[in-house]
Amino acid sequence: MLKNIRIVLVDTSHPGNIGAAARAMKNMSLRQLHLVTPQHYPHQEATSRASGADDLLNNARVAGSLDEALTGCRLVVGTSARTRSIDWPIVTPREAAAKLVQEARSGDVALVFGRERSGLTNSELDRCTFLVHIPTNEDYSSLNLGAAVQILAYEIYLAQQQDPTVKSDSQRDLATADMLQGFHEHLAQALDDIGFTDPRQSQKLLRRLRSLFQRARPDKDEINIMRGILSAMQGRKSMRR
Ligand code: SAH
Numbered sequence: 001m002l003k004n005i006r007i008v009l010v011d012t013s014h015p016g017n018i019g020a021a022a023r024a025m026k027n028m029s030l031r032q033l034h035l036v037t038p039q040h041y042p043h044q045e046a047t048s049r050a051s052g053a054d055d056l057l058n059n060a061r062v063a064g065s066l067d068e069a070l071t072g073c074r075l076v077v078g079t080s081a082r083t084r085s086i087d088w089p090i091v092t093p094r095e096a097a098a099k100l101v102q103e104a105r106s107g108d109v110a111l112v113f114g115r116e117r118s119g120l121t122n123s124e125l126d127r128c129t130f131l132v133h134i135p136t137n138e139d140y141s142s143l144n145l146g147a148a149v150q151i152l153a154y155e156i157y158l159a160q161q162q163d164p165t166v167k168s169d170s171q172r173d174l175a176t177a178d179m180l181q182g183f184h185e186h187l188a189q190a191l192d193d194i195g196f197t198d199p200r201q202s203q204k205l206l207r208r209l210r211s212l213f214q215r216a217r218p219d220k221d222e223i224n225i226m227r228g229i230l231s232a233m234q235g236r237k238s239m240r241r
Contacts, residue, residue, distance in 0.1 A: 002160055004104040006032045007149060008069045008112045010120060015040045017116065019049025019057065020146025026053035028153035033060040034069040034110075049146075066112070066124055075100065075109040078120055078128030079152070081142040089130040096132035097155035111152060116145055175223040183223050183230075184210055190230040 007025055012018050018041060022033055033056055035041060041062065050057050063069035070076055077096050080086055091099075096111075103109045112128065114120035125131065134143060134151050143151070175183070188206050191197040197205060218226070 001101065001104045002029050002156070003031055004108050005030055005100055005156060006034050006069070006073065006108060006110040007153070008034045008036060008066070008110050009038070009145070009149075010036045010066055010112060010124060011039065011115045012041075012145065013039045013116050014145075015043035015046040016049045017145040018043075018060075019046040019051070019053075020144075021113075021149040022046070022050040022053040022056040022060070024146060024150035024153050026056050027150075028157040030153050030156065031056060031059070033057070034063055035060050036063045036066050036069050038062065066127060070110055070112075070127060072108050073110045074107045075103040076112060076128050077110070078112045078125050078131045079114065079148060080125075080131045080133050081114075081119055081136075081148075083133050083141075086125075086131065088125055088128065090133050091130055093132055093134055093152055093155040094159070096130075097152065097159040100156060101159040111156075113145060113149060169217055172217075172219045173221075175218050175220050179220065179223050180213065180218075183213070183226060186227055186230050190233050193234050 007021065007030060009018060009021060012035065015038070018033075018035065018038060025031070025033060040046075042057070046057060047054050061069070077100060078088070080088075080090065083090055100109050100111060111132075112120065112124070114124070132152065133141075134148060136143065184206070187209060188197075188199075188202065191202065191205075192199050
């Protein structure tokens with residue numbers, strides 16, 4: 001699905017930045033580079049900065065306008081070095097990457113980068129569904145173009161690596177408060193039965209074990225497994241609630 005993600009560079013003045021962007025993209029398995037009216041391209045400096053990613057450069061599409069580069073895209077995300085004085089909705093790199101990867105499952109999407117000196121114009125921003133800003137020092141927020149491509153390409157790479165089969169907590173059948181309470185009572189009893197704890201001095205330990213299980217957020221099956229283990233420790237077959 002990374003093949004559906006276009007990186008679009010608008011009106012780039014330094015060919016070295018085009019090469020750096022190609023390299024950053026290839027490192028992160030992105031392949032589609034679109035160049036809107038690049039000022040010097042093809043160029044030796046682009047090729048040397050691409051350093052092995054020249055296949056991406058050779059396959060880059062040069063477009064005469066932003067609209068041409070965006071043809072067929074179902075989602076267009078712009079980038080901005082500024083947050084103040086901007087009327088468009090702004091998201092974090094992580095949010096933008098998640099959205100791009102999700103939409104790229106169904107078709108082409110684009111991430112658009114602006115000119116080194118002046119960024120994107122308002123009419124170019126109008127083409128974007130939302131903008132992404134890389135958080136920086138507020139007094140010095142403009143990254144080098146190649147560096148900005150690198151950071152966002154990395155976030156996209158991480159986002160697509162997340163295994164969709166790993167369920168979020170909201171999709172899991174979490175153990176309920178009463179199940180957890182029953183488990184902790186059983187745990188305290190079992191630790192006592194096997195002589196691991198002294199019931200008069202074990203409060204601190206039991207509280208730490210509670211906090212461990214709160215962090216883990218076990219589901220119902222996992223709690224049942226733990227209860228089976230506790231029963232076995234106690235020499236009983238099973239004592240499920
Ligand atoms: N003076 C310009 C800076 C442009 S920097 C301005 O104020 O807009 C060149 C390009 O790099 C930007 O158009 C954007 O695509 C990207 N970029 C630089 N810093 C960024 C940041 N902090 N967040 C997102 N994109 C950034």
